[in-house]
Amino acid sequence: MQRVAELAGVSTATVSRVLAGVPGATSEATAERVRRTASHLGYVVNAVASSLRSRQTSTIGLILADVANPFFGRLASGVESVLSRAGYSLLLANSGNSVETEAQLLRVMREKQVDAIILASAGGSGAHIREALAKGSRIVLADTEYPDLPLDAVVIDNAAAAEEAAGHLLDLGHRRLAVLTGPLEASFDRERLAGVGRAFAKRGLALDPSLVARGDSTFEAGKRATRTLLAAAPTAVFATNNLMCAGAITALLDAGLRIPEDISVLGFDDMDWFPIFRPAISAVAQPVFELGVAAAERLLEVLEADGPGAAPRRAVLETTLILRASTASCPPA
């Protein structure tokens, strides 16, 4: 493979991807050159690939913020679908939304000599990421980003998505809009909250801070936060992440409230059961699998560049506001 790469004038990563038939691995002209060179050298793809498989494996690390959240499971599936076709194995790790653990895992990944890392970061100042970069780690961000760091990132436009969602509730007449948010350590949490603020501001309104509740992005946190918020008598709840939304729905039904007659509910990140729930739950749908795919594809490009590369790129994927039965006009006071 080394020899094919030298003769074809590409990296070994390109050779393996071209020979594995990964679409878009490189230009068609280059791919053809690689295939011709390989066939010239009598490079038997299957045999070598299988011997490689048993002795030495190219591995990519993927650090997730919460492995117990199906969002990250789907993200990992997207990453894997690309990397496995390209002949890479994927090692995952879970920061459990802890920046300290994430720093530790970046070190573990370096020790284990993964070729590069896709990081769905728990957030923080980014000092730990800066350190990993200084020590030579190659990193692509997924989901979270750090505008101050020279890193490729694949994200959604969180502020715009949240603004549209909150704007929809405001346009339904809701003024006492409760907002459930994660710990605000990560860029997506902060941007979603900023988007909500923008929706209010654009309508000459102001978000009541006593109607904003933070939690650690778990089901239980959503339940707890909603119970507390009910004292402030909101007419709508915007849960800015999936598990907190599930917790919120549970707390509302436990409190004997009817959705949407008494209170509207809007979630962020669609879940399998949202469309079949009664009422079906409105939510901002993220292209989660595609986010993983795009991050992995960008990572393969970064590995290709192999050395002080091009300027970092930021890819922004589209979200969709899906309106179902859980959101309705504000009930009369």
Next chain:
Amino acid sequence: MQRVAELAGVSTATVSRVLAGVPGATSEATAERVRRTASHLGYVVNAVASSLRSRQTSTIGLILADVANPFFGRLASGVESVLSRAGYSLLLANSGNSVETEAQLLRVMREKQVDAIILASAGGSGAHIREALAKGSRIVLADTEYPDLPLDAVVIDNAAAAEEAAGHLLDLGHRRLAVLTGPLEASFDRERLAGVGRAFAKRGLALDPSLVARGDSTFEAGKRATRTLLAAAPTAVFATNNLMCAGAITALLDAGLRIPEDISVLGFDDMDWFPIFRPAISAVAQPVFELGVAAAERLLEVLEADGPGAAPRRAVLETTLILRASTASCPPA
């Protein structure tokens, strides 16, 4: 460190491992010589240890059958809660229910020199696990087991749990009971189906094979399988895993059927939204987090034993049949 290594006649790697207290780094005599030399030279261990800590970490591997399934996310959380307290980092990998990928990942884990592996296996003959054991991997099984392999395992009594669940539906008068099952590669799938058969047999009945549908344990597979099964007019569905159950519910509601008036639904593995769904979904609840905890605790014992250890142990955790509103008496024909 160089100087200690020279004087003690060992490599610097050995010095660092001995001073970091890594068990089995070298013979006890050599270790003692290294420690004496270090103390002689006034070598300050703490500084070294902390620099070591940032460079070398004890890691455990955890191979999951499907990272996109929240069951395995919760299992991973349980494993992590124990290992992080014990000072281990956890590297995860996803076989995506493929035995071939699982074999590949066992090799990757070995190359990456994890100290031991917790395996939530996708199943198969076990040849790949036998190979990993022969090459020195230390493995504890979680969720799936291989009675022929000398391995510790932490499991539930799948056959008994499924027998109780199916028996409940039979006792409600259902005879046309549809069963959704995973690919039957793993022990838990086979045992659950066997349990269903036992429930029929004990009542002098026989399970109609045309009412059993296999799928790949995903939401989509559950939906597809249920759509097909509807032609056979079942009065109850027992979905023997969580995502297929969600898919089954979706397919039933899409077909305009009322649960439980037209058809009863019983799932395996309780999910956050089962209790709040209308109707609330009946299911066999597994102690998933605790399964992870128990597997990790057993692994620490295995690591402790260090060497050809005691006979493998099998731990069986309790399940609970939770009856909610989705299961009711068989409607009159």
